Amino acid sequence: MRFFLHRSMQALLLLFGASLLAFLFSTLAPGNYFDEMRLNPQISSGTVAALRAQHQLNGSLPIRYVRWMNSVAHGEMGFSFAYNSPVAPLLWVRARNTLLLTTTATLIAWLLALPLGIWSATHAGKLPDRALTWTTAGLLATPDLVLALGFLILAVRTGWFPTGGIVSLGYDSLSLLQKTRDVAAHMILPVATLVFSALPILIRHIRAAVVEQLDAPFLRVAAAHGLSRRTLLYRYALRAAANPLISLFGFSVGAFLSGSLIVEVVMSWPGLGPLLIEAILARDLYVVIGGVLFSTVFLIGGNFLADILLYWADPRIRSGAPST
């Protein structure tokens, strides 16, 4: 219980720190939304100044931060200049889409990587393992962008997959089942990209963790007692490998999030990615800060989950003993 509280405190502090940094960097970056307007000769500088005052861009840094925090507390998270609306509702929609994408990708990637990694470990050194290693090396060397574009080209040329977006035209008129199928169809390519780019890392780490446990003394002893190969692999080796793998899971959450940014932009998936990029280019301050913050929440949440899982899975952590 103390552990849980401790980690929660850590998470909250991290969030607070991240918000501070995001705010700081964004506001200190040169330029602001209204610079664009100033270049437009049709808008007088008086109007620009008035608009700036209206959006309270003229206060000192700490005051603006406090005002922004206040806005967060009211559930608005600031005001978007471009969209002319509070930031929060914008973000929620986009965040939901990103979450959908990354959660699905994480699940599928791990569901594929685990058996492949274990299989590779049990055949370590032999031909199937080496073939897999070469394949993953190739995938590892391929940048996400290339994968994404490659899939897009595939979609355009063959027409098998939708080429972007989250829904087709006429979505609103579909039944619930058809709606689900429509979204799923649109998800295939972006998820595939994310999965393929993450798979090599996961497989290699899983393989390494399992191989290490297969060599461990306690496994030899268990084999001496005549335990079956299945028991040895799943109940003994895999469980002992859980420690590094759970930490890997926490890390993979972060990796998926950052990977999804590019994939969403390339595949026109309406998630946080495109919104963030738009906002950064337009200097839409509060959207940027809000977007960064949402991503941070996902990241911290994922790692928090991993910490809790680790605590539950490894009794050595529970009692504070060294776990190497």
Next chain:
Amino acid sequence: MTYSSRAADSLQALTHITFQLESGETLGVLGESGSGKSTLAAALPRFLPVNAQIHGEVWFEGQELVRATSRSLQHVRGRRLATIFQEPLLGLHPTLRVAEQVSDVLAAHASVNRSALPEKTLQLLSMVFPAESERVANSYPHELSGGQRQRVLIAQAIACGPSLIIADEPTASLDTTTQQEILALFRALRQELNLSMILITHNPALLAGFADRILVLYAGRIVEIGPTEHVLNAPQHPYTRALLRCASALAETRGANRRQTLPVVPGDVSNIPTRTQGCRFEPRCPDKFDLCTKREPALVPTSAAHNVSCFKYGG
């Protein structure tokens, strides 16, 4: 039940090992590091790495093990032939409770049905932990001391009622008081369960009053084998003599030879592998003569049931 083997592997870790073990007998294998004793412990249940080869035969309860399939080996291991390895600190799974690990062994050989497992596990643990079996059953390995972990390993070994236990340096990393406790436990279990044992150690003092026969291993070969009292009180091979002199000197606590030079077996084991001809012990032997560099001595009997491999006695 007889048990004999003759084994050699690709690095020549063991050569021409032949011996027999009777049912209920305890054989002590005496050897220092580099003698091949751990290879012997691993070779009998065929736990050698893939690149090792065994030549010869190992007969256990009427079954030949060197050419057995892995399926039949799995039936033998743990159920009829149990092995206790050297590192109790690392021999247990780190995140499973003790009770679960012991139950796993019971379950693996289907000797008990599932509902009776917890009870049987507790019963087994109370054989090795007379006092605190329940607490230990619920503990994780890292919460137990070295001696306690060794007891758990012993419980796993006897779980399915094997007829032979091979123990490779079971007390090596434990302190002296715990060593004695573990030996006493072995004695009690041996009696109760009518076990045969092969106890491998570098410490002859452990075998006194415990083993029925002693087999002395040097550089992968048997140099001497015979009844315990004979070997310990009247050792014949020069290596055995020197080793026992060392060991008994170390055991003196009240003698006058404190702070004096202790007897040693001169030289080091690592010089050995390069030699292919002649007696392996020759470079360090105080009694050597010409013949010793020419060929290896064979194992010859010097008295009933006592064999020595040294030219001093023929061969």
Next chain:
Amino acid sequence: MSEEPLLRLNEVTKRHKTKNAAGDVSAVSGVSLSIAPQQTLALVGESGSGKSTLAQCIACLERPSSGEIFFEGQNIAALDERQLRLVRPQIQLIFQDPANSLNPRWTALEILTEPLLIQRRCAKSEAADRARALLQRVAIPAEKLGQRPDEFSGGQRQRLAIARALSLGPKLLILDEALSALGCSAQSQIANLLMDLQSSLGLTYLFITHDLAMAAHLAGKIAVMEHGRIAELGDADTVLRAPQQEITRRLLAAVPKPFSASQDLQVG
């Protein structure tokens, strides 16, 4: 003894914060003892009695929670890191498992020259010669200089560790269960070596062990430790012939009796 002891401990205590139940990490409480120069004190106790923790404190690898450790009259427990650097070469620690204290990837030459170079005791060119001399001191053949620890036997590895410890010219050598993992012959060889080094180099030893027999061979004084405290302390002869405490009696009883004596031994 009117000589100033080389090492004197005064009410040394070390507390560990741990949630562990089985007591494999134990504290040290109120330990006081002293060792005269060129003498050997054996610290005997079961595992968990706190001997290793105490050794770490004396070797300046840990700081005691309270108490003083006087080395040549100076309280090393109160020194800062910079001052400690001057003291460290004089107190060397040898561990039980040479496999863990010797870098398996380095050759014997590298292992021996590392301390010399770090402490800037000699030029690089001289270092190899010094290493060779050290190996000779511990009776390891010179051709082993280019080999790695896994090519050494157990006894040789431990002697290599001793050679490394000697390279900085220490006054006090702490041997933490240094012989416990070795076979009889190797133990005897190293014991002989230690006695030889003590007379030729004037070394002082703190010999930590759970084996009272070995302690009896090497030590002039014996201290018995239990649960972090010194249970009994005195001359080796006195402690062995007339043990006062239960723990000492128990340790004494656990020593295997000389087995050439009789056949009906009851060991343990």
